[in-house]
Amino acid sequence: MSARTRPITTTEGTKPFAFSETALAECRELIARYPEGRSKSALIPILHIAQAENDGWLSVNAMDAVAHLMGLRHIEVYEVASFYSMFNLHPVGTYVLDVCRTTPCMLRGSDELIHHLEKKLGIHAGETTKDGMFTLKAVECLGSCGSGPMLQCGAGYHEDLTIEKVDALIEELRARNQRTNYTDR
Amino acid sequence: MARKLLFEHIDKPGIRGLEGYRANGGYRSVEKALRTMSPDAVLEEVKKSGLRGRGGAGFPTGMKWSFLAKPEGVPRYLVVNADESEPGTFKDRYLMERIPHILVEGMITSSFALGAKTSYVYVRGEYFYVARILEQAIAEARAAGWLGKNILGSGFDHDIHVQVGAGAYICGEETALLESLEGKRGNPRIKPPFPAVKGLYDCPTVVNNVETIAAVVPIVNDGGEEYAKIGIGKSTGTKLISAGGNIKRPGVYEIDLGITCDEFINSDEYCGGVDGRAFKAVVPGGSSVPIVPYELFLKTPTGENRLMTYESLSEGGFAQGTMMGSGGFYAYNDAQCIVRSTWNHARFYHHESCGQCSPCREGTGWLDKVLERLEHGEGRMEDIDLLWDIQRKIEGNTICPLGDAAAWPVASAIRHFRDEFEYHVTHREKVKDPKHFAREPFRKSAKFATA
Numbered sequence: 257m258s259a260r261t262r263p264i265t266t267t268e269g270t271k272p273f274a275f276s277e278t279a280l281a282e283c284r285e286l287i288a289r290y291p292e293g294r295s296k297s298a299l300i301p302i303l304h305i306a307q308a309e310n311d312g313w314l315s316v317n318a319m320d321a322v323a324h325l326m327g328l329r330h331i332e333v334y335e336v337a338s339f340y341s342m343f344n345l346h347p348v349g350t351y352v353l354d355v356c357r358t359t360p361c362m363l364r365g366s367d368e369l370i371h372h373l374e375k376k377l378g379i380h381a382g383e384t385t386k387d388g389m390f391t392l393k394a395v396e397c398l399g400s401c402g403s404g405p406m407l408q409c410g411a412g413y414h415e416d417l418t419i420e421k422v423d424a425l426i427e428e429l430r431a432r433n434q435r436t437n438y439t440d441r
Numbered sequence: 442m443a444r445k446l447l448f449e450h451i452d453k454p455g456i457r458g459l460e461g462y463r464a465n466g467g468y469r470s471v472e473k474a475l476r477t478m479s480p481d482a483v484l485e486e487v488k489k490s491g492l493r494g495r496g497g498a499g500f501p502t503g504m505k506w507s508f509l510a511k512p513e514g515v516p517r518y519l520v521v522n523a524d525e526s527e528p529g530t531f532k533d534r535y536l537m538e539r540i541p542h543i544l545v546e547g548m549i550t551s552s553f554a555l556g557a558k559t560s561y562v563y564v565r566g567e568y569f570y571v572a573r574i575l576e577q578a579i580a581e582a583r584a585a586g587w588l589g590k591n592i593l594g595s596g597f598d599h600d601i602h603v604q605v606g607a608g609a610y611i612c613g614e615e616t617a618l619l620e621s622l623e624g625k626r627g628n629p630r631i632k633p634p635f636p637a638v639k640g641l642y643d644c645p646t647v648v649n650n651v652e653t654i655a656a657v658v659p660i661v662n663d664g665g666e667e668y669a670k671i672g673i674g675k676s677t678g679t680k681l682i683s684a685g686g687n688i689k690r691p692g693v694y695e696i697d698l699g700i701t702c703d704e705f706i707n708s709d710e711y712c713g714g715v716d717g718r719a720f721k722a723v724v725p726g727g728s729s730v731p732i733v734p735y736e737l738f739l740k741t742p743t744g745e746n747r748l749m750t751y752e753s754l755s756e757g758g759f760a761q762g763t764m765m766g767s768g769g770f771y772a773y774n775d776a777q778c779i780v781r782s783t784w785n786h787a788r789f790y791h792h793e794s795c796g797q798c799s800p801c802r803e804g805t806g807w808l809d810k811v812l813e814r815l816e817h818g819e820g821r822m823e824d825i826d827l828l829w830d831i832q833r834k835i836e837g838n839t840i841c842p843l844g845d846a847a848a849w850p851v852a853s854a855i856r857h858f859r860d861e862f863e864y865h866v867t868h869r870e871k872v873k874d875p876k877h878f879a880r881e882p883f884r885k886s887a888k889f890a891t892a
Contacts, residue, residue: 259792260609260626289602291516291559294642299624300607304566339626339795340607342566354567358528359728359785360685360771367875396610396789397528397728398567401771402683402691411570438569 262338264316264345273317275325279305283325299326299336303343308437312352313344341395342438349384349391350435354408357394360401369405370394372419376426389430410436444671446659446679447652448695451539457574459581462542468587470550470661475595478661483554487657489665491677496522496613496650497727497767499751502657508637509555510645518646519552519560521654522618526565526610527727528789529769532681533651535693537564537571541578545601547654549587550661552599555647559600562651563618566607575603610793614841615648617795628797629841650767652681672698676750676765682711686771687720689713702747702754703739706772718774718882722857725754726766728786729846731853732779733763735772759849760856776879779858780865780872783851784812790847801844804835808851815862818869825862829855860885 275283283305286298302322303314310318314337323333337343344352355373357366370381373392377385381394400406403415407422414425445451455461462468474483488503509517521544525533537544544562552560564572579601582588590598604622606612612621616630619641640646656678660668669677676698685691688706690713696705706723707714720735741747742757755762773782791805811828814820832848839845855862861883865872874880 260794260796291642294623296624297604297622300566300621301605304569304605304607335626336624340566340609341792342608357785358789359724359782360529360769362782362785363686363771363773363777395608396792397526399525399531399534399565401529401531401685401769402693404685408567411573413570438566440569441573 259341260339262345264319264334264338268315268347271315271317273306273310273315273321275306275309275321279309280325287326295326296328296332299328299333300340302326303333303337303340304439307343308439312348312350312435312437313346344391347384350389350433351409351429352391352393352436354393354395354398355381356396356398356400356404356406356408358397360397361404361406364404366405369407369417369419369422373422373426376423389433390426411438411440412436444679444697445695446668446671447536447540447543447655447681456540457542457578459542459578459585462540466662467542468546470658471546471553471587472593474550474553474661475593475597480554480556483550483661486660486665487554490656490660490668491665491672491675492653492656492660492668493675493677493751494650495652495656495680495768497527497729499765502649502653505637505649506551506555506647508635509647510638511556512645516559516642516644517555517557518641518644519548519555519557519654520615520619520622520641520646520648521548521560521562521651522613522615522648523562523564523568523571523651524606524613524618525568525651525767526613526793527729527767527769528786529685529724529727529771530683530767531685532683532693532768534568534571535683536651536655536681537568538574541574542582543655543658544575544651545578545582545587547657548601549582549592549599551647551649551654551657553597557647558598559602561602561604561622561641563604563606563612563622565612566605569605572603572605579603609795610789611795611841611843614843617841618648619646626795628795629843631840673748673750674752676752680749680765680768682749682768682770684712684770684772686724687716687718687774687777688772689716696749698750700749702749705749705770706738712770712772715772715774718776720772721775721777722773722779723770724763724772724850725749725770726764727769728789729842729849730764730766731759731762731849732782732857733761733853734857737761737857738763759852763853775882776876778816778872778878778883779854779861780812780816781875783854784809784816786850787812787847790843794843794847798839798844800835800838801847804831804844805847807831808835808847812851815865816872818865818872820866822863822866824866825855825859828862 617627836848
């Protein structure tokens with residue numbers, strides 16, 4: 257199976273989903289941006305907003321709300337959500353740590369960084385800590401090849417990481433305890 | 442020191458904002474084009490410049506623009522490819538983050554030449570914060586009248602939108618990018634029809650890389666001939682190279698095409714030489730281009746100094762050359778293991794294959810699996826020939842170039858470093874330690890002494 261065809265979760269997250277007023281206004285602006293009849297172009301930007309509004313992941317309810325808002329069939333939304341690796345199809349922690357594992361970062365020590373984080377957090381890449389604080393993901397190239405090893409958390413890039421720097425980052429995030437999203441300004 | 446065209450003002454205070462950018466000569470190309478030139482005259486300058494696509498393919502930009510179909514009453518689009526995802530490449534991020542207005546300016550001037558009233562810049566999702574910087578720059582430009590209706594009283598209308606992706610390397614392929622921009626899965630389209638005829642929303646479209654569009658600014662300002670004075674032969678102008686790996690000075694450098702590879706990798710103006718130990722191998726243009734031993738990066742097969750040009754880097758063909766690619770440069774020291782690196786590359790392409798074509802969808806998975814077992818000391822001698830066979834069957838048999846891109850790093854690694862693959866079969870216990878060559882660098886046997 258291709259990594260680009262991931263199953264959609266149907267058993268997790270039966271929580272109802274509704275866009276906030278500000279998010280809805282942003283979505284409507286996006287839909288109006290494209291030429292007549294081409295508003296489907298807003299799907300990916302709107303899925304980012306929906307994910308940020310749904311604790312960092314896309315439940316079936318969230319995707320169905322996007323379909324309803326955009327006048328799309330459900331499958332048109334599911335097939336897109338499952339293709340792109342930034343869309344989480346399972347619940348995630350307060351912080352998602354996307355650690356780059358691709359070759360240029362590997363040459364600069366990303367394997368060691370990932371092992372360290374696995375040990376420190378007591379989970380494997382792809383898992384979430386029991387307290388729901390951290391999800392660790394080993395991801396492919398983030399375009400930070402001269403400043404690796406690095407990780408992305410929300411919109412922020414944390415570059416030139418060392419064991420000490422990443423330990424300090426984990427402590428800082430834990431103390432702040434506030435969700436980060438890719439869409440953060 | 443070489444002349445900078447894109448980075449000339451990059452360290453000036455306030456260059457990220459419109460005021461600072463304008464104070465350093467920003468938006469002159471828009472004034473010049475819209476006030477004194479016809480769209481075709483702009484195209485002529487781009488043709489004269491010899492500019493080639495900076496995203497990786499190196500196709501002549503003027504020629505690409507001249508293919509754009511112009512049927513009556515049908516909108517045309519410029520789409521800028523800022524889906525920078527080729528491992529090793531981070532030049533466009535650096536440019537957009539530090540000097541976003543040069544891209545906005547280039548998009549307006551280029552769109553004038555192409556007759557596009559709307560342009561899009563498709564930014565990879567991970568660069569969300571960069572998209573915000575661009576949105577800010579576009580808002581400033583719009584407020585100052587560089588975008589909108591009747592720009593500078595020329596009758597030319599233009600607006601720019603920023604679009605974000607959501608994590609998919611394949612969307613850097615231009616037709617996959619268009620699919621994604623239309624709100625679909627990033628599955629590449631079969632060509633023809635080419636985007637120049639049937640692109641975004643079935644309309645004629647030009648898709649260009651960020652750096653390509655930024656280079657239009659100095660080309661229009663100074664003239665195409667002036668631009669073409671830099672460089673050698675068909676490699677004209679300057680190129681942004683993002684350098685990483687085991688070098689002393691990682692970063693983004695604007696080089697004159699034509700400097701020697703030795704100067705680039707060893708001089709303190711650029712990479713500054715190896716970061717401890719000794720150089721072993723180089724990937725000069727992003728993960729998709731063939732990996733070459735350090736010696737073969739410095740010298741062509743005929744013993745000439747190799748140059749940082751499209752032609753010189755590929756001299757020797759696939760057997761003994763490599764490619765300029767996107768300018769995503771990374772170098773390996775002798776602590777690195779080529780098998781591990783090749784597995785890492787293969788795993789990347791396996792993860793990023795869109796799944797449309799069987800040779801790529803299945804083949805990248807096999808490459809990943811076989812390389813993983815070799816690297817972990819569980820491989821067999823036949824696996825090396827098996828890898829060769831698999832990559833041969835992917836190459837050329839897919840809709841888009843991702844298949845080739847997955848095949849070439851494997852082929853070149855086996856071609857130049859076959860003895861390291863064999864070592865992984867004969868020294869199973871040793872290679873189980875992931876740092877095996879860090880402790881004891883691999884020594885080439887006499888059989889493989891020359892590449």
